[in-house]
Amino acid sequence: MCGRFTLTISWDDLCTWFNLEQSEIEYLPRFNIAPTQSVPVIIDHEGKRLVVAMRWGLIPFWAKDMSIGNKMINARAETLEDKPSFQKLIQQKRCLVPADGFYEWQRLSGRKRPYRIALHNGGLFSFAGLWDAWKSPEGKTIYSFTIITTPANSLVAPIHERMPAILTKAEEKIWLDHTVKEKGRIKELLKPYPSEEMTIYEVSPRVNAPGNDFPDCVIPVQKIFE
Structure with a gap:
């Protein structure tokens, strides 16, 4: 699964990387993003890339209340077509979730040790996601998303059996293209990312608490104690 991630770059760098039109959303670098929090998500609107603030944890348009989103932070790539919640979204509401790292925990000797996984070059990338819009009983529209996961690659597997797509x-261009509807072409994008292009290191247990969203969350443990 993917239960925490990071997006530590500047707003200008984010817009440049994804070729985004400017937006009025509030933005700050994030070092420990957790479910139910609002983050920038990229969608295609009439051929243009737009960035929208969305809540992490998918709330389908038909949901009776928003609590269902707490259980829908991830969607398994292998079963997307089998789940009514995702069947239409995979065709019509695909999105990119910008990130530059994600966390996983390894259980050893009765305790969980957190690790951060990122690209070798420390650069930006995107998770494949799905989004939807839900209207509350009060008439407020809430945009939310889920992150698609795949089986883990050889780097992540010793820590967790799943990883984000x-x-x-x-592939980002294809994923956002609404004209791409062939199930085979869509599914072939959802695969484990190459291990040789990624790195992993242990971080401070401070990331265990969602309220801890500070730069030192991403510092390797060995550097903290040097």
């Missing part, structure tokens, strides 16, 4: 720059 990470897209290359070329």
Whole structure:
């Protein structure tokens, strides 16, 4: 699964990387993003890339209340077509979730040790996601998303059996293209990211608490104690 991630770059760098039109959303670098929090998500609107603030944890349009989103932070790539919640979204509401790292925990000797996984070059990338819009009983529209996961690659597997589906720059374009509807072409994008292009290191247990969203969350443990 993917239960925490980071997006530590500047707003200008984010817009440049994804070729975004400017937006009025509030933005700050994030070092420990957790479910139910609002983050920038990229969608295609009439051929243009837009960035929208969305709540992490998918709330389908038909939901009776928003609590269902707490259980829908991830969607398994292998079963997307089998779940009524995702069948239409995979065709019509695909999105990119910008990130530059994610956390996983390894259980050893009765305790969980947190690790951060990122690209070798420390660069930005995107998770494949799905989004929806839900209207509350009070009439407020809430935009929310889920992150698609795949089986873990050989780097992540010793820590967790799942990992988020990470897209290359070329795959991002295909993922956002509404004209791409062939199930086979869509599914072939949802695969484990190459291990040789990623790195992993242990971080401070401070990331265990969602309220801790500070730069030192991403510092390797060995550097903290140097």
